[in-house]
Amino acid sequence: MKKKIISLSLGLLMVLVCGVPLTGWGQGTTAPLSFGTASVGSSNYIITVGMANILTKNGGINVTAEAVGGADANVRALRDKKIDMAMLNSDSVTNAFQGTEQFAKAGKLGLRILVQGQERYNYIIFRKASGIKTPADLRGKKFIGRRRALGDIEKVTTAMLNAYNVPKDSVRILETAETNEALEALKTGAVDGACLPGGQRASNLMDLANNADVFFNSFPDDKLDLMLKEIGIPFLKGAVPPGTYKGQTEPIQTTMLLLGVSVRPDFQEETAYKVTKTLMESQKELAAVHNVGKEWTMGNTLKKPPAPFHPGAIKYFKEKGVWTPVLDQAQQELLKMGP
Structure with a gap:
């Protein structure tokens, strides 16, 4: 608080002495931009902190990362103007922008995308002592498969049970x-398994693999296809390479979403341009922060956006010559769907 007061006082002094106007980065304020993200220790949190540091150092934009929780919690924080930017998965963005599923009651939220990139997996993890070999063995077991702040957890859990013909009421699903x-x-063994979000080599999941007797479930193609057919777009088929986690000798096949940086439509255009430009041109530094940083590429950014791009981001894409008629058509169609 003291730091904020000092910052504001210096700004006011500039106005009085030099006639320099106060200009905000995001919403007409001199305060740092607040960048909402997931729980401390997750790959999402680590890469968001890295992005905030890179934006501050390379882009001249004062940004601080804030651990808000799951993507749905970040959507609500963005809607309520508690944060300026948010790290969101493509499922939460789709539903918030269209006002469906967990956001049906709240209605459509005019989200805009700056960049996309990181693959975020839905890991299914079982304790070896549980006796579970595949999800077909979940009857009578305790499984963490629900989280208010992350609606895709329950979607994937339900689709998994359906794919293996396990009645939902035969499993004790915990939140x-x-x-x-x-x-x-x-x-601690309080549960037999869980559906957990994370990128590749997520530090909290690596710690779990190193210090607990667990294994990561890998879905065969037929079961994964059934799950994807049920939950639909924007879920994709993902494969985590062998050797990512302790004891993992084969790829982990599971569902995944893309992560992206989203803002409200009233986010300042010039700041949106600077954020997009800085992140797209700092890939080596992002990769040095965490292995998932290499996934924040122009190719992934332009891949199947679940909401419209911000005009500031489009300005940068046009400058780089990557904004195509196909992308523009998709943009116009998305704009018609949302507020």
Whole structure:
């Protein structure tokens, strides 16, 4: 608080002495931009902190990362103007922008995308002592498969049970508030399994694999196809390479979403341009922050956007010569769908 007061005082002094106007980065304020993200320790959190540092250092934009929770919680924080930017998965963006599913009651939210990139997996993890070999063995077991702040957890859990013909009421499905709570339950044996979000080599999941007797479930193609048919777009088929986690000798096949940086439509255009430009031109630094940083590419950014791009981002894409008639058509169609 003291730091904020000092910053404001210096700004006012510039106005009085030099006649320099106060200009905000995002919403007409001198305060740092607040960048909402997932739980501390997750790959999402680590890469968001890295992005905030890169934007501050390379882009001249004062940004601070804030651990809000799951993507749905970040959507609500963005809607309520508690944060300026948010790290969101493509499922939450789709539903918030269209006002469907978990956001049906709240209605459509005019989200705009700056960049996309990171692959975020839905890991299915079982304790070896549970006796579970595949999801078909979940009857009578305790499984963490619900989280208010992350609606895709329950979607994937339900689709998994349906794919294996396991009645939902035969499994004790538990809810946690955030990932660290679920990790602790797995470590202590309070549950038999869980559906957890994460990127490749997520530090909290690596810690779990290194210090608890668990294994990561890999879905065969037929089961994964059934799940994807049920949950639909924007879910994709993902494969985590062998050797990513302790004891993992084969790829982990599971569902995945793309992560992206989203803002409200009233986010300042010039700032949106600077954020997009800085992140797209700092890939080596992002990769140095975390292995998933290499996934924040122009190719992934332009891949199947679940909401319209911000005009500031489009300005940068046009400058780089990558904005095509196909992308423009998709943009116009998306604009018709949302507020």
